[in-house]
Amino acid sequence: MIKTSQIDKIYIAERGRLRRLVMRLTGNRATAEELVQDAFLRLIAGNTDHDIRSYEAYLTRIARNLALNHMRHLRQGVELPCENEMLEAMSDERPSTEMTLIARQTLANTLKAIMALPPRRREIFILHRFEELTYNQIAARLGISRNTVMVQIVNALADLRNAMR
Secondary structure, eight states, X not given: OOOHHHHHHHHHHHHHHHHHHHHHHHOOHHHHHHHHHHHHHHHHHTOOSSOOSOHHHHHHHHHHHHHHHHHXXXXXXXXXXXXXXXXXXXXXXXXXXXXXXXXXXXXXXXXXXXXXXXXXXXXXXXXXXXXXXXXXXXXXXXXXXXXXXXXXXXXXXXXXXXXXX
């Protein structure tokens, strides 16, 4: 059985070479990427009864066979060809539902942390970060020193950093 640390090293060392090999055989970047992933999955599954002397040679053989099978399936009509341009046109640029939920939760946590700041510190932070006022403008508007504004901003950032952990 292959160790995880070995897989990482082999993946980093061999992925590009295998992708180029499969790309030459299939002529499709997306297919090449998918077939290389499949080759590594087969290596990880380790369904062989014998020890593998050379993982590089083993992966090359798997990737080549997968590419040749893919091309045979295309000729037989088992798989339908799909050009890179078509795949890119079909891709959805919108974030996934999971990413949207994560972003919303992060925003909610950030707003909650901002609202938990002491009132004066929160006001100074909002004027600086959201209304984009300079330290001097905030000091003039609130009738406080520029130094006080700087200290409040630094403290607000520290409070927010701690709250977001």
